[in-house]
Amino acid sequence: MDIPHDPARPTRRCVIAAGTLIALAAAVSATALGRRPAAASSPAGAPPRSGAGGAARPEAAYWFPDSVPHGQPDEGVVWRSLLDYRPQDDPDLxxxxxxxxLAERRTPVGPHPGAPVGGARVQSLVSFAPTSGNPSQGEWGTRSSSVEGGGGRRAGGSSARYYALTHWSYLEELVFWGGSASEGLILAPNAPVVDAAHRNxxxxxxxxxxxxxxxxGDLRWTRDLVRRDDATGRYPVADKLVEVARVCGFDGWFINAETSGGDTALADAVRGFLRHMRAASALRVCWYDSMTTSGTIAWQNRLNDANEPFFHDAGTPVAHTMFLNFDWTADGLADSAARATRLDRDPHELWAGVDVEARGYRTPVDWDALFAADPAGVTSIGFYRPEWTHTSTPESAPPGEFHRRDDRFWTGPSGDPSAPAPSARWPGVSAHVADxxxxxxxxxxxxxxxxxxxRYAVEGRIVSDRAWHHLGVQDVLPPRRWVRRGDGTSxxxxxxxDTPFHGGNSLLCAGITAAPAEIDLYPVRSVIAAGTDTVVELVHDGDAGTTVELAVAWADPARPGEAPPYAYLTAPVEPIxxxxxxxxxxxxxxxxGRTLRALGVRLRSNSEGEGTxxxxxxxxLAPRAQQPPGRPRAPRIEAAHTDADGSATLRVRWCAAGSARHYEVAQATPDxxxxxxxxxxxxHYLTGVRRYPGERAARLEINAVGDDYRRSAPAVLRYTW
Structure with a gap:
């Protein structure tokens, strides 16, 4: 389809025609694939790194393939050559x-029959932060943050503003998007994003x-990328890309070559580079529909002779997948799928690009071209910048507003993946894609x-009033949000x-009436053997008169759209x-052979009124006598700095505790x-460690948190003032 032009956002074609903006191009981040808006996706510069010397804030890594730009970088930007990178010398690693x-995944019986198993998948290209100045470990607001009730803004609340993607069940893979000519062209995903994705x-x-x-763009960078060592036959930058992915723990690379001026020889070198990447490792490689076999940049919007050799060449797969540019048509997708099939490739390895950066779920999409002929989808879908649900949320809005927009994007107007609206202008991803x-x-x-x-709570007590974000501690969340059944579907x-029990939030069910409301939580695959004393524990807080039953299913639904065959359990309520x-x-x-298949809750109110x-x-879900993880070992401060206000900034490390899902770092204080x-x-990087009256050393405690949220005894670390 041809995406209509938004006059408020000039396309790349307009920018090139204007000419006068070209001189500014080196200061603009990666904004685009194909015909993209001219607005920058991130600022060229970045604020200076916090701390000093060895206690500087760790930041996500970015590089040029080899040679760096002429001149000097902007403040806060570091120009690095990937060929010079040595992991053993990287203090931020x-x-x-x-x-x-990477967790094992399963495909449960569908919530409706319109999204068949084995059909279209989704790739998302997301810019989580600027290329430079992106903190490695999320952000935690200032110690002086004040807390207001009622969902209002908090001081330091900007630290909670983040694209906290939670609908992982519809994603096949995530691309950590970024890069710019003024900062660096190769961008490694930061650890919190990878950890959250892998957990799902x-x-x-x-x-x-x-x-x-x-x-x-400068063609020398393309040549640097694909340069071959004549003596060994290897591609040095490709080998470095493999090394970086291995040591940082992510899964592959999205290759986006859009610098014009190339020729057939360069295109052949790019193909050799891609073949080497595939042969040298198990990394996933996605190729963007940009360069052609002649070396020119000409977006094809389909799989054809001009770009096929980057995807499949001489009977051999090259890239694992290809992102097709945004101006595809129904005929072009059908032809692309047929061509992929003739190559013995799955047509769902082609991502039909959908640019949602400017309009999100208001973006016009030819859904019929993708799904009318086959509910399984002609190809898969590639979303460019779905973090619109975050960037379009007003600065003053609480985090819940972002999640409401994000739910609308992924599950459509009903907010219930079991009740799709396929004829809606934006039906939601769940209308067509199996979770x-x-x-x-x-x-x-x-x-x-x-x-x-x-804020952040531990076991029901607020231990920080700092606004924060860190995707690495995100939970596996209920994948079908929110399937509600029974007479209480309102x-x-x-x-x-506002009221977390542990972490930053809880679930709030409102409008509960005397009519039972059944809410799906998790599909499960857990064998419950005889004599294991396995229990499900719910920690909850509700209005008086709310009856809670645990819904458990020991078999799958018979067909898509049916509810799990729940049985309902009751238990006493014990105050904490x-x-x-x-x-x-x-x-x-x-x-x-008894296997738990699904968990949910059934709620009803015994009170009069509008709802509880x-x-x-x-x-x-765990054995009753499950042991907590062991305490972290060998805690140490590897660098420290005293800030102007007398507080300390610290880089802290420790050795892993067995069965820990994450760690929590706190200062023990008189309060x-x-x-x-x-x-x-x-x-972890700590800022704002304070000295309390009469204190000779700050006591820091590191607790391991297990897979079932049992907490270890703390490892204790002292920082002498």
Whole structure:
């Protein structure tokens, strides 16, 4: 389809015609594939790094293939050559290393019959932050943050503003998008994003961006990238890309070559580079429809003779997938799919590009071209910049507003993936794409943490009033948000950022009436053997008169669209001392071959009125006697700096604890613990460590948090003032 031009956002074609902006191109970040808006996706510069010397803030890595630009970089930007990179000499590497392995995924019986299993998949190209100045470990607001009630803004609340993607179940892979001629062209994903994606079974690709000349592109960088060592026959930069992905823990590269001026020899070198990447490693490689076999930049918007050899050449696969430029047509997609089939390639390895950067779910899309002929989809879908749901959210809005927009993008106007609206202008991804989710097995726990928030709680007590984001501690969230059944379907479910039990948010169910409301939570694949004493524990807080039942299913639905065959369990409510929360523990009867298939809740109110409210703060599926993880080992401060206000900035590291899903770092104070951050890594950057009256050393505590949210004893670290 031809995406209509938004007059407020000039296309690249307009920029080139204007000419006068070309001189500014070197200061513009990677904004585009094909015909893209001229607005920059990130500023060229970045604020100076916090701290000083060895205690500087760790930041996500970016490089040029070999040679760097002429002149001097802007403040806060570091020009680096990838060929010169040595992991053993990189002080930021421990902070940039993802630690969560890629989870196994399963495809549950569909919530409706319109999205067949094995059909179209989704790739997302997301710019989470500027190329430079992107902190490795998320951000935590200032210690002086004040907290307001009622979902209002908090001081330091900008630290909660982040694209906290939660609908991972519709993604096949994520591209960490970025790069610019003034900063660097090769962008490695930061660890929090990779950890969140891997926890949900989604691979993450870094970006190699060779920009158009109008955006500062220089053909020497393409030649640097694909230069071959005549003596060894290897491609040195390709080998470095493999090394970076290995040491940082991500899964592949998106190759976007858009610098004009090439010839057939250069195109042949690019193909050799791609073949080497595929042969040298198990990394995933996605090629963007830009360069042709003649070396020119000419977007084909389909798979054809001009670009096929970058995808499949001489009977051999080259790139694993290809992102087709945005101006595709129904005929072009059909021809592309037929060509892929003739090559014995899956047509769903082609991503039909959909640019949603400017309009999000208001973007016109020819859904019929993709799905009318076959509900499984002619090809797959490639979304460019779906973080519109974040960038379009007003600065003053609380985090819940972003999640409402993001739900609308992925699950359509109904907000219920079991009730699709395929004829809607934007039906939502769930109307056409089958969900796949991480396999939930015991021991498993979730506090429904979205990876950002306005405060942070531990076991029902607020331990930080700092706004924050760190996707690495995001939970595996219910994949079908929100399927509601029963007579009480008017009940709503949202993330509640005002009253977390642990982390930054809980689940809030509102509008509960006397008519039972059944809410799906998780598909499960967990064998419950006889004698294991496995339980499901719910930590909850609700209005008086709310009845809670645990919904458990021991078999899958018979067909798409049917509910799991739930049975309903009750349990006593036990208050948790010192908090407003209560606990209900539901024993699960085990037996030979007995496998738990789904979990949900059924709620009803015994009170008069418009409806009651109920929060779910934690769900735990585990043996009753499950042990917490061991404490972190060998904690140490690797660098420190005293700031102007007398507080300390520290780089802290430790050795991993067995079975830890993440770690929480706090300072013990006379008023109780003050959290400085949480991370899945074994390294963290702390700012604002204060000295209290009479204190000779700050006591820092690092707790490991297990897969089921049991916490270890703390590892203690002292910083002497």
């Amino acid at each position: 421990p902070y940039n290393t993802a630690t969560v392995p 079974g989604v691979p993450v690709l870094g970006t190699v961006f060779l920009p158009p000349t109008a955006y500062g 796949r989710c991480a396999a939930v097995v015991a021991p498993f726990g979730t506090v429904f943490n979205t990876g950002h928030g306005l 009940a709503t479910v949202d993330f509640d950022f 001392p010192g908090t407003s929360w209560s606990r209900s523990t539901f024993p699960l009867p085990g037996g030979p 409210r109920w929060r779910l703060g934690r769900l735990r 109780g613990p003050v959290l400085f951050g949480a991370t899945a890594s074994t390294a």
